[in-house]
Amino acid sequence: MLDRKKQPVVKEIDSIDFILPEKSKLDNGIQVFSIPADDQEVSVIKFAFSAGSWYQPIPLVAWFTSKMLREGTKELTSLQIAELIEFYGADLELLCQPDNSDITLYSLNKHLEKLFPVVEDMVKHPAFPEKELSVLLQNNKQNLIIQREKVKYVARETFNKLMFGTTHPYSNYINIEDYENITPAVLSTFHKSFYTADNCKIIVAGKTDKTLFCLLNKHFGQNDWKAEKIIVPHPEQFKMSDVLKHRIEKTDAVQSAIRIGKPMFNPTHPDYIGFKVLNTIFGGYFGSRLMQNIREDKGYTYGIGSNVETYLHAAYFYIATEVGVNDREKTLDEIYLEINRLKTETVPEDELQLVKNYKMGSLLRSMDGPFAMAEQYCFMLEYGLDENYFDRCVDVIKNISADEITRLAQKYLDADSMIEVIVG
Amino acid sequence: MILFDKFELENGLKVIFHKDKTTPIVAVNILYNVGAKDEAPDKTGFAHLFEHLMFGGSKHIPVYDEPLERVGGENNAFTTNDITNYYLTLPKQNIETAFWLESDRMNELAFSLKSLEVQRKVVINEFKQSYLNQPYGDVWLLLRPLAYKVHPYQWNTIGKDISHIKDAKIKDVKSFFKQFYCPNNAIMVVGGNIELDDVKNLSEKWFGNIKKGDFVHPTLTPEPLQTEHRTLTVKRKVPFDAIYKVYHMCGRSEPNFHATNLITDVLSNGNSSRLFVRLVKEKKLFSSIDAYHFEHLEKGLLCISGKLVKGVQMNEAENAIQEEIEKMKNETVGENELEKVKNKIEAENAFSEINILHKAMNLAYSELLGDAALINQENEKYRNVKAEDIKRISNKILKDSNCSTLYYLSKK
Numbered sequence: 001m002l003d004r005k006k007q008p009v010v011k012e013i014d015s016i017d018f019i020l021p022e023k024s025k026l027d028n029g030i031q032v033f034s035i036p037a038d039d040q041e042v043s044v045i046k047f048a049f050s051a052g053s054w055y056q057p058i059p060l061v062a063w064f065t066s067k068m069l070r071e072g073t074k075e076l077t078s079l080q081i082a083e084l085i086e087f088y089g090a091d092l093e094l095l096c097q098p099d100n101s102d103i104t105l106y107s108l109n110k111h112l113e114k115l116f117p118v119v120e121d122m123v124k125h126p127a128f129p130e131k132e133l134s135v136l137l138q139n140n141k142q143n144l145i146i147q148r149e150k151v152k153y154v155a156r157e158t159f160n161k162l163m164f165g166t167t168h169p170y171s172n173y174i175n176i177e178d179y180e181n182i183t184p185a186v187l188s189t190f191h192k193s194f195y196t197a198d199n200c201k202i203i204v205a206g207k208t209d210k211t212l213f214c215l216l217n218k219h220f221g222q223n224d225w226k227a228e229k230i231i232v233p234h235p236e237q238f239k240m241s242d243v244l245k246h247r248i249e250k251t252d253a254v255q256s257a258i259r260i261g262k263p264m265f266n267p268t269h270p271d272y273i274g275f276k277v278l279n280t281i282f283g284g285y286f287g288s289r290l291m292q293n294i295r296e297d298k299g300y301t302y303g304i305g306s307n308v309e310t311y312l313h314a315a316y317f318y319i320a321t322e323v324g325v326n327d328r329e330k331t332l333d334e335i336y337l338e339i340n341r342l343k344t345e346t347v348p349e350d351e352l353q354l355v356k357n358y359k360m361g362s363l364l365r366s367m368d369g370p371f372a373m374a375e376q377y378c379f380m381l382e383y384g385l386d387e388n389y390f391d392r393c394v395d396v397i398k399n400i401s402a403d404e405i406t407r408l409a410q411k412y413l414d415a416d417s418m419i420e421v422i423v424g
Numbered sequence: 425m426i427l428f429d430k431f432e433l434e435n436g437l438k439v440i441f442h443k444d445k446t447t448p449i450v451a452v453n454i455l456y457n458v459g460a461k462d463e464a465p466d467k468t469g470f471a472h473l474f475e476h477l478m479f480g481g482s483k484h485i486p487v488y489d490e491p492l493e494r495v496g497g498e499n500n501a502f503t504t505n506d507i508t509n510y511y512l513t514l515p516k517q518n519i520e521t522a523f524w525l526e527s528d529r530m531n532e533l534a535f536s537l538k539s540l541e542v543q544r545k546v547v548i549n550e551f552k553q554s555y556l557n558q559p560y561g562d563v564w565l566l567l568r569p570l571a572y573k574v575h576p577y578q579w580n581t582i583g584k585d586i587s588h589i590k591d592a593k594i595k596d597v598k599s600f601f602k603q604f605y606c607p608n609n610a611i612m613v614v615g616g617n618i619e620l621d622d623v624k625n626l627s628e629k630w631f632g633n634i635k636k637g638d639f640v641h642p643t644l645t646p647e648p649l650q651t652e653h654r655t656l657t658v659k660r661k662v663p664f665d666a667i668y669k670v671y672h673m674c675g676r677s678e679p680n681f682h683a684t685n686l687i688t689d690v691l692s693n694g695n696s697s698r699l700f701v702r703l704v705k706e707k708k709l710f711s712s713i714d715a716y717h718f719e720h721l722e723k724g725l726l727c728i729s730g731k732l733v734k735g736v737q738m739n740e741a742e743n744a745i746q747e748e749i750e751k752m753k754n755e756t757v758g759e760n761e762l763e764k765v766k767n768k769i770e771a772e773n774a775f776s777e778i779n780i781l782h783k784a785m786n787l788a789y790s791e792l793l794g795d796a797a798l799i800n801q802e803n804e805k806y807r808n809v810k811a812e813d814i815k816r817i818s819n820k821i822l823k824d825s826n827c828s829t830l831y832y833l834s835k836k
Contacts, residue, residue: 002629004484004528007491008520017448039446041774070695078705082695087764089771108771132705139704139711142734145663149559252661255549255557286489299545302553322553354494361496364515368449371778424557 013360016367018390021203021377024213026221028197033377034208037370043206044106044371046378047123047220051101051194053169054235054313058186059178064136065187065195066096069103071132073121078132084118092119098170099312100382101194109207113215120219126191128184137179144174151250151424152322155257158248159421162241163263163316169235170314196227201381205374238314245420253424256328260335261318262418266310267383271408273396275308275317278408281355282306282342283319289338290319298334300327312383317412328422342409347402359397363390426783426799429620430791433627435636436608440787440796441623442615444780450616451513452522453784454530455792457611458604459506461576461644461722469583470600472503473547473592478510480539482529495521503581506721507792513781516616520626527630530610533601540594547589551582559662563729563832570656570828571670571725575647606637611791615784647672647723653824657831664711665738668729668830669745671821675722677793682805683813684717684821688726689765690757690814691715691748696764698748699728708733709741721792726821738831752818756811769806 021033037043056062070092071078085092088111093104103123107115147153157173164171202216240263265272276284283290283306290304304321323331367373367390380389428442463470478501479488492499497514512522555561564580572578583589612631614623650672674680692699692715699713713730728749732741776782790799 002633004524004531007485007494008518008524010495010521011515011517013496013515013517037778040778042771042778079696079701082701083764086694086696087760087767089764089767089769091771106771106775108767108774111767135705135708138708138733142664142711142731146559146731149661149663151557253557254552285493287493295546296542299542300549302546302550322549322557324549324552354490357496358493358498361493361498361515364448364496365498365513368447368780369778 010357012357013364016360016364016390016394018367018376019370019373020387021374022208026202026217028221028223028226030197030200030202030220032202032204032213032216033374033381034204034212035370035374035377036208037206040206040370041109042107043109043112043204043208043212044104044374045206046203046374047103048201048203048378048381049101049103049195050099050199051190052097052099053172054099054311055194056169056190058181059172059174060182061186061190062101063096064133064182065190066094066101067136068128068133068187069094069122069126071136072127072129074125074127075121076118078129081118081122085115088114090115092122098172112207112212116215116219123195123220124225126188128187128191130184133182133184133187137182141176141179144176151253151255151257152320154248154250155259155320155421155423158246158423159259159261159318159419162243162246162419162421163261164238164314165241167235168238170238170311192227197223197225198227203374203378203381205370240419244418246422248421248423250424253325255322256325256422256424257320257322258328258331259318259320259421260418261316262414264308264315264317264412266312266315267379267385267389271412272308273393274400274404275408275412277355277359277397277400278342278405279306279308279317280359281347281351281405282338285355285358287354287358289341290335293338294321294323294331294334298327298330300324300331300334310383325424332420336415339409339413339415343406343413347405349402352402352405356397356400360394363393363397426777426787428787428796430796431624433607433631435631435634436606437627437631437634438611438791439623439627440611440613440791441620442613442783442787443617443620444615444783445617447617447780448516449513449780450516450519450522450614450618451511451781451784452526453509453511453613453781453788454526455611455613455788456508456510456605457609457641457792458508459504460579460581461505462604462642463576463579465576465579465584467588467592467596468579468585469547469581469589470592470596471508472581472583473543473589474597474600475501475503475508476543476547477533477535477539477597478529480536480543481534483532483534485525485528486534488525488529491521492525497521505577505581505718507789509785509788511781511785516618519614519616519618519622523626523630526612527634530605530607530631531634535594535598535601537594540592540597544589544592547582548586551586551589555582560660560666560832562660563668563830566656566658567668567670567828567830570654570830571650571672572647574645575722576644577647577720577722577724602637603639606639607631607634608636609639611788613784613788613791615780615787644722650826650828654828655831656829657833659833659835662832662834664734665732665834666730666832667732667738667742667745668727668832670725670727670828671826673717673724673726673821675724676719677721680813680817683809683817684726686762686765686806686809687752687814687818688715688717689768690761691728691752693765693768698751699730699745702748703730703744707744709736709744738833742829749818749822752822753815755815757814758811762809762811762814766806766809770803773803
């Protein structure tokens with residue numbers, strides 16, 4: 001007789017296969033990390049440069065340098081570049097982040113060889129044409145103005161300002177006047193300093209055979225794009241604002257965005273993995289304390305969550321949500337209630353086990369296949385984590401105790417020291 | 425090439441199995457053939473509200489998410505005008521939990537009043553967050569009823585009005601479930617490193633005793649042919665003017681669909697596309713512009729929309745769009761340009777085969793279109809599109825008498 005009440009046997013995830021990439025070096029010393037994907041017809045090739053906003057002399061430089069790489073080289077116009085890449089159905093993603101700036105090629109394997117020359121040209125000889133730059137500046141400015149109409153965006157902007165101050169690169173705060181300072185010369189200097197062979201790592205998933213290695217070596221492995229060492233002045237340690245609570249009213253808003261948080265640590269810290277487990281319990285999955293209380297029980301929001309945002313030189317913990325304007329205060333009360341619960345009550349064993357299983361499942365999904373694994377490896381590379389990192393993750397997840405969760409909560413979830421931003 | 429097996433239970437549930445030896449994850453996708461278009465005009469937003477309620481506990485299982493999380497699984501769902509699609513992934517050793525969960529809620533929901541109360545609030549929050557509290561958020565609340573006067577595509581999945589969600593009663597919700605949530609109105613796809621026999625046995629074990637539903641899909645009144653240009657002008661607190669033009673197009677299963685999709689690609693897919701190059705880069709009339717379509721099962725909409733650069737007059741912007749439309753109608757797309765858009769589709773299809781969940785979703789949708797095997801015919805269909813087809817269809821649909829235009833102006 002079928003017993004629909006009883007869940008089928010729950011089997012644990014014993015282990016996760018994490019394939020380490022093959023390592024090689026181009027002639028000029030660039031490290032290449034490759035994970036084969038023999039069954040697939042596509043490849044993903046990422047050129048990672050330490051050229052994010054951390055390194056920029058003034059705001060917006062890193063981002064615009066990255067985006068302008070496709071806007072023209074000495075040989076090719078913006079349109080020619082686009083036509084060449086798009087003719088082969090490929091996608092060239094330019095992503096500038098706080099620490100890294102990545103150039104990622106997504107392509108069918110059969111077309112890779114034809115794409116390398118144009119990618120090489122873009123990386124080594126961008127021209128930063130004035131005409132294209134002015135269009136990009138104007139449209140980006142316009143987009144920023146639109147984004148600032150969104151309560152969620154303003155909350156994040158304000159929060160970053162309070163966390164880092166307005167001049168620190170991680171705050172990424174943009175004044176409209178900053179656009180005036182972006183010229184081809186400024187971008188070109190940044191490019192020459194940071195888009196260089198000694199600043200580059202290559203991560204590949206897909207058709208990682210000798211042919212590909214030869215192509216990489218031919219186009220990126222020579223000595224024509226090294227640079228002098230640039231001394232980057234380190235920004236001061238960021239000073240968090242003394243004013244922790246900040247309210248911005250937006251007339252006609254029917255929803256308010258809430259953002260609460262404080263400085264935290266990045267994956268290099270010994271408590272990071274344990275804290276991430278705590279974060280999952282608190283606000284990191286659908287069954288979390290925050291979601292179950294504020295959405296599923298009270299219905300105040302469509303979604304609420306927490307996470308740790310990490311960079312090489314800083315990190316912060318945050319809680320974010322959008323709620324009806326009339327439910328703001330009640331939501332805040334519940335958030336602080338949940339923080340307090342984690343500090344004063346031991347997490348029940350059943351719940352802890354559920355979160356452990358959930359996180360193992362998450363980890364399994366994030367390692368599913370060569371492309372996913374390559375992404376995880378990029379993360380490890382970025383923070384200089386050793387190759388046992390994911391084994392350690394599994395170990396902590398499986399073995400962390402409820403007492404340890406309480407200890408982490410008491411040590412790191414100090415509600416009084418948190419920034420609190422409400423917009424709308 | 426995605427290989428699969430297909431079988432059907434006695435109660436009409438279609439099951440598709442795709443074996444993938446390369447992943448430790450199993451994906452299960454259940455597509456119910458019910459969407460916003462199946463709602464009564466005075467009770468809209470139900471299919472979507474219902475999607476939320478599906479997580480509020482079934483007859484034997486008080487909470488859906490928790491047991492799934494316990495086995496390391498994850499899930500989500502979405503509702504469109506045509507379908508409601510539930511999907512989950514979990515480690516393959518725990519596949520039976522998926523069958524247990526999905527079969528119980530297909531069979532009967534718990535229908536608790538508390539669940540309805542909470543999800544009502546959640547959906548109202550979603551309505552506000554997505555449609556009312558964002559700049560340009562209410563565009564589709566305005567544009568759909570402009571384009572569709574009769575057909576149920578005239579309302580969005582979130583609902584025509586918040587009041588419909590506020591007034592939803594438990595009895596309405598129960599009858600909606602009874603009408604649409606039955607095995608013979610569902611397609612289940614299972615993908616992963618397991619065996620066909622496992623899937624057959626689990627399907628029979630958990631879904632076998634669910635009763636067939638005896639409903640018939642409501643026949644929807646087709647939208648009468650539009651005969652003249654419709655316009656609507658609104659002023660909102662947004663920083664820049666925007667324009668939205670929608671044109672009636674064919675349904676997903678019609679022969680013209682693939683060529684119509686390529687029209688939008690020629691117009692705006694990528695930085696070498698026509699609208700981007702001419703209207704954003706060269707003429708600097710738009711800060712962003714896009715051509716896309718709603719892939720509706722029944723006759724859908726092709727859309728061209730963009731945000732004007734500050735200071736640009738609306739008629740200049742609209743004329744520029746019109747100029748590009750005339751080119752699509754009067755000139756034949758060149759060989760290179762046609763090859764380009766086809767190559768893009770080929771690459772997109774190849775990338776979509778990396779992920780087991782994407783494959784499962786695409787198989788379910790293909791089966792809904794008539795045959796899961798269609799999934800492997802897409803590239804060929806696109807390759808067969810001729811430049812003349814694109815020109816012919818441009819002439820057929822990109823005309824004023826088939827167009828509804830929303831002028832979304834900045835309130836200064």
